[in-house]
Amino acid sequence: MATAPEIDAPTDPLEGFRAHAREWLGAHFPPSLKGKDNAMSAVEGPHENSSEEDAWQAAMGEKGWGVPTWPKEYGGGGLSRAEARVLQEEMARIGAWNPIGGMGVMMFGPTLLEYGSEEQKREHIPAIAKGTVRWCQGYSEPGAGSDLASLQCFAEDRGDHYVVNGQKTWTSGGQWADKCFMLVRTDKTKKHEGITFVLCDMDTPGVEVKPIRLISGSSPFCETFFTDVKVPKANRVGQEGEGWTIGKRLLQHERSSLSGGGSTAGRMFSGAPLGQLAKKYVGVDEQGRIADADLRGRIVRHDMDMRAFMLTLRRASLEAKSNQGPSAATSIMKNVGARIMQERSELLIEIRGLAGLGWEGEGFEADALKDVRSWLFGKAVSIYGGSSEIQNNVIAKRILGMLDHQ
């Protein structure tokens, strides 16, 4: 989105910051990387960075602008929300993108800032802010998905450390991660109160990852096995038995980043407008409209849904700011975002006909092949981070005050 310089508001206190951001970005963002954000890295794993990408990441990491609102003392940007928004606008203006992300930024960092000890923050936050350490999430187990609190992976107290045994699954990025934040059971007699939040180095002896292939063809997640893995007690976040509270807080961060409060949705919705693509593949009628009236109607419906979603995102963030708390609207955002993203993927595929269903090899546009993989991977957004069904249960019970049927 291009933002014109606000010359009519010279007294705007943000003007100084805008000028600074513009100048700094101009000096550090290599124009050759314009629009080259690899949105697929979440799906396909990290790729080899070019030296320019490395330099861009280093510069942003040094400046703390990859995590603009995190405190400066831990390597963040120390910006206000308003300044962070200006930064985003200035980046969008020149096609720059944030090279620093992942679970550390989206979920773990904010949670540690809230619940971690001073030493833990000093140890972990700066590396996340620089993007030099990759984190993965050890929550789900084969028998504990939606019902996460029934997890069994056990951490036995051995004085100054725990010994962890058990299995995690669907561990996204497990094979590329340096560290894992995980929920373990420290008390078998209680359900929620028996859970503890710990941090584990992935190269600790006894940690073993086995990548699992997805329907999209890539293997971005793993089964993770823990056999007599030593985790120092210094790596426990919060108190023993407090893991459920901390873990749930992290899930809130996960949900809000998945719903588009973070950058994910924005990226998902970027790319060629559906209408233009449809005109190219389906053709136009005498009046220049998409020739397939039925498809045209559905594209309109989708676009309207998306606008309603974007306006709700904006409203929610304004309300949150003025009321100092999350708006009721935030609860619906993950599900709406997931639905819209999935519908968009299906429209993209339908528009291109069979050329939109290519798997590999000759005869397909690169964009089309990417869209197919995203379509398949995108089926997961309504499953992970709290499935749509679980979100609906939460809305019904916590917000609408409806009753549990059991």
Add this chain to the structure above:
Amino acid sequence: MAVLTEEQTMLRDMAREWADNESPVTAFRKMRDAAPAAFYDAAAWQAQGEMGWAGILVPEARGGAGMGYLSLGLVLEQLGRTLAATPLAATAAATSALILGGSEAQQAEWLPRIAAGDVVAALATDEGPRFAPDKIATIVEGGKLSGTKEFVAEGDSAHLFVVAATDGLYLVSGDEGVTRSPRKLTDSRSHAQIRFDGAPAEKLEGGTDLLTQVTDRAAAALCAEMLGMAEAAFAQTNDYLKTRVQFGQVLASFQALQHRMAKMFTELELMRSVVEGALEAIDSGRANVSQEVSLAKAVSGETLHLVSREMVQLHGGIGMTDEHDAGFTLKRARVLEAMWGNAAWHRERFAQLNGY
């Protein structure tokens, strides 16, 4: 279920048993992983030939069973249930062109061999990625056919092509003037681009009408396959919900999921009616075949998408893994929906046929 003759009941039961025992989804997976150049399961196709399935449409006088489309549909439905990868549907579509428009000599030459399962035949119409029977540029001059056909199902291995040209359908056999390029789609089946460059061609009787009749039959056959896929996906999901425990209960005990399953069940019943309706309309030579086919293909596309999406969603993480079958249904569903007119195309034609 349509009212079946004794013969049809036997055929269906036999197909079901064969698919379950001899060609379960694991056989499809094996074929996909081995990725043979023809993109089908050669042993399964041979077995189908021996059982006489390639000849279901072929008149008895030409060595077939002359049983018609409902019977073909019964078999394709069973094969759809286990995603059996054979060129039966494509061959049947091409066979219908021979039956409707072939001369004595053409029928005598091809139908007995088709009935025996010795010939893979393919219908080559579209010249772009979307079904567009009104956009055909392929021409025939002096018995030589030239043009490029996109996404020809079973085009990688077909011995006989039924090709749409500007003035009707033609038979092209052999490889003279024929260039094949594989196109790998998400369903791991054969969809080749075929370039005809002065390929010797023989005309079938009938003009563009014949094309409509044949593509309607091709679409109806796919609907039967889609019905089988949807049924199996539904059944597997239903079974899973009865075994997977979360929150100390089987998922099947959650009303939110029960209603979703009940809705799918309802849609499946409607789907079965329209699919059987289309096949029966063809068999009884009714005048409104196109309408019935459009109804069937539109409903089938929507319902199969619904069921295949829900299959992944309701299986949770496991449904996202390649190891699970849910992805196969999801991927093939999209391909079948796009072939011979997607739901939107058929809704539009349905509107036109009904004058609105």
